[in-house]
Amino acid sequence: MSKDPFARVVAAIATPFQASGTGVDLELFSAHARWLLGSGCDGLVLFGTTGEAASLALAERKAVLEGLIERGVAPGRLVVGTGCCAVAETVALVVHAAQRGCAGALIVPPFFYKGVSEEGVRRCFDAMIEGCGTDLPPIYLYHIPQVSAVPLGPDLTGALIEAHGERIAGYKDSAGDWTNTAEIIRRFPQLHVYVGSEAQLLATLRAGGAGCISATTNVQPQASGRLAADWRSEAADTIQTGLTTVRKAMERHGQLISSTKAVLAEIHGEPAWRAPRPPLLPLGEAEEAALLAEMSELGLAPLGQSVS
Amino acid sequence: MSKDPFARVVAAIATPFQASGTGVDLELFSAHARWLLGSGCDGLVLFGTTGEAASLALAERKAVLEGLIERGVAPGRLVVGTGCCAVAETVALVVHAAQRGCAGALIVPPFFYKGVSEEGVRRCFDAMIEGCGTDLPPIYLYHIPQVSAVPLGPDLTGALIEAHGERIAGYKDSAGDWTNTAEIIRRFPQLHVYVGSEAQLLATLRAGGAGCISATTNVQPQASGRLAADWRSEAADTIQTGLTTVRKAMERHGQLISSTKAVLAEIHGEPAWRAPRPPLLPLGEAEEAALLAEMSELGLAPLGQSVS
Numbered sequence: 140m141s142k143d144p145f146a147r148v149v150a151a152i153a154t155p156f157q158a159s160g161t162g163v164d165l166e167l168f169s170a171h172a173r174w175l176l177g178s179g180c181d182g183l184v185l186f187g188t189t190g191e192a193a194s195l196a197l198a199e200r201k202a203v204l205e206g207l208i209e210r211g212v213a214p215g216r217l218v219v220g221t222g223c224c225a226v227a228e229t230v231a232l233v234v235h236a237a238q239r240g241c242a243g244a245l246i247v248p249p250f251f252y253k254g255v256s257e258e259g260v261r262r263c264f265d266a267m268i269e270g271c272g273t274d275l276p277p278i279y280l281y282h283i284p285q286v287s288a289v290p291l292g293p294d295l296t297g298a299l300i301e302a303h304g305e306r307i308a309g310y311k312d313s314a315g316d317w318t319n320t321a322e323i324i325r326r327f328p329q330l331h332v333y334v335g336s337e338a339q340l341l342a343t344l345r346a347g348g349a350g351c352i353s354a355t356t357n358v359q360p361q362a363s364g365r366l367a368a369d370w371r372s373e374a375a376d377t378i379q380t381g382l383t384t385v386r387k388a389m390e391r392h393g394q395l396i397s398s399t400k401a402v403l404a405e406i407h408g409e410p411a412w413r414a415p416r417p418p419l420l421p422l423g424e425a426e427e428a429a430l431l432a433e434m435s436e437l438g439l440a441p442l443g444q445s446v447s
Numbered sequence: 448m449s450k451d452p453f454a455r456v457v458a459a460i461a462t463p464f465q466a467s468g469t470g471v472d473l474e475l476f477s478a479h480a481r482w483l484l485g486s487g488c489d490g491l492v493l494f495g496t497t498g499e500a501a502s503l504a505l506a507e508r509k510a511v512l513e514g515l516i517e518r519g520v521a522p523g524r525l526v527v528g529t530g531c532c533a534v535a536e537t538v539a540l541v542v543h544a545a546q547r548g549c550a551g552a553l554i555v556p557p558f559f560y561k562g563v564s565e566e567g568v569r570r571c572f573d574a575m576i577e578g579c580g581t582d583l584p585p586i587y588l589y590h591i592p593q594v595s596a597v598p599l600g601p602d603l604t605g606a607l608i609e610a611h612g613e614r615i616a617g618y619k620d621s622a623g624d625w626t627n628t629a630e631i632i633r634r635f636p637q638l639h640v641y642v643g644s645e646a647q648l649l650a651t652l653r654a655g656g657a658g659c660i661s662a663t664t665n666v667q668p669q670a671s672g673r674l675a676a677d678w679r680s681e682a683a684d685t686i687q688t689g690l691t692t693v694r695k696a697m698e699r700h701g702q703l704i705s706s707t708k709a710v711l712a713e714i715h716g717e718p719a720w721r722a723p724r725p726p727l728l729p730l731g732e733a734e735e736a737a738l739l740a741e742m743s744e745l746g747l748a749p750l751g752q753s754v755s
Contacts, residue, residue, distance in 0.1 A: 225503055253594055256726070286559065417534070
């Protein structure tokens with residue numbers, strides 16, 4: 140890495156909706172962002188997969204970013220998910236994030252068409268970067284092929300770096316395939332590489348990666364922050380084991396975004412947190428009870444009480 | 448079917464881009480729309496998969512619809528593809544199409560999240576229909592799971608009809624699985640069911656379906672129209688065989704949207720037609736030459752000369 144990463148412990152922050160089911164709840168959202176940044180996270184990804192970016196309208200995404208900044212969330216701590224199917228819309232969101240002083244833009248490639256060529260994906264990034272002109276923050280490539288169905292593998296990453304140099308600042312690997320993560324870190328030492336789960340945080344830091352950007356960091360920022368601070372210490376493996384145990388428990392109980400939101404409702408004592416937007420659904424009652432019981436056993440407690 | 452369908456031979460009209468690579472070419476677009484409607488099509492789907500809807504920005508989709516209407520394309524002949532990932536954006540496009548007097552809205556469910564529940568998809572349609580209020584044109588369900596990864600199968604279709612009655616007017620089946628098409632036609636006789644390829648047009652009409660909405664109807668509207676007019680005649684099977692032969696040839700030569708655009712460039716004598724937006728790419732030279740040679744053998748000739 141040519142420079143220090145903007146952050147090492149990054150929550151893919153979940154997005155709370157108003158109980159009425161209409162808009163984003165900016166008060167809950169900004170309170171959660173400030174809590175994460177004061178509890179171990181040094182960065183946030185706004186509007187990632189966990190943030191339900193795809194379920195938010197373009198205008199809403201701009202308004203929410205502005206609302207968070209107005210409520211004291213530092214834009215320099217935010218990388219904003221901006222990838223849309225239409226390049227012109229990605230450009231609009233990237234430019235907006237740049238003009239608000241955000242730390243970067245995390246970009247999933249257009250995801251409607253399947254089986255597209257790497258050349259086609261490269262041209263989307265070319266057009267996007269050209270369209271942004273000078274309003275271009277550091278670009279983070281978002282590899283999540285199990286959702287987007289459009290991979291950003293090592294060869295395509297190399298082609299993008301060749302074309303755009305330092306404008307490609309980083310890479311988020313959410314594929315869950317360590318082979319790919321390790322290859323990206325090895326082949327592109329100039330990139331800030333983030334793994335998509337804190338279960339691989341220690342491995343990523345040891346391999347020379349930047350850190351993690353993770354859904355479940357929403358619920359365990361403290362231990363994640365401790366690991367990033369102490370990863371060269373003797374305690375590192377023990378902290379990692381604790382993080383991994385919580386992560387695996389979260390993965391066992393239903394859709395990960397919904398289970399993250401269920402735990403956040405408990406941590407913050409705010410039931411409105413439970414509900415994602417459709418097509419996602421809240422956890423069922425029994426599933427939620429089982430999840431919360433397991434989280435309690437693992438030491439995750441409501442905010443204000445002792446938190447793991 | 449409770450009423451006559453709005454049309455039987457429907458091209459999923461391709462979208463031409465300006466040679467400069469920026470905007471939609473409204474002159475080429477409206478000329479092609481008028482040609483299709485005068486050559487055998489009695490309806491068009493604007494902004495389907497073939498129309499590269501996903502690669503167009505929301506504002507652009509509205510402006511293009513208005514531009515086509517201004518150039519004499521009758522909105523009553525248009526069903527508009529309006530499905531976005533964010534329900535609020537689908538609502539905006541559906542309301543816009545309704546206010547412009549379009550014949551309907553073809554809606555693919557939100558397609559970013561994978562493995563979502565039928566209940567979650569149903570709630571998206573519920574919210575969309577509620578959000579449109581009285582600005583709701585007839586709704587056509589768009590089943591294209593090989594692209595969207597979110598199926599709209601018979602049970603979900605039944606649930607939507609139960610909840611929304613006659614507002615669910617039709618169904619486009621692009622899955623290429625005749626079992627599903629036949630089941631939808633049999634279980635929901637009130638729906639106008641369109642198959643996604645004119646290779647199944649005769650089978651669809653014989654089974655009681657409404658017709659086809661197809662990419663390749665862009666290049667063979669005449670024979671498609673003839674089949675819809677004469678499907679009870681002795682000539683029907685022969686006409687179907689001709690349609691199917693052209694369709695299969697198109698499918699053999701590269702990505703179907705790109706091959707459709709290559710043939711349209713030839714038919715209209717307008718090279719700008721060739722280029723899709725990334726992530727799609729134009730056919731390579733050799734592929735295009737092979738396709739056009741085969742089309743020529745099959746009797747598809749430039750516009751103004753004898754066209755099959």
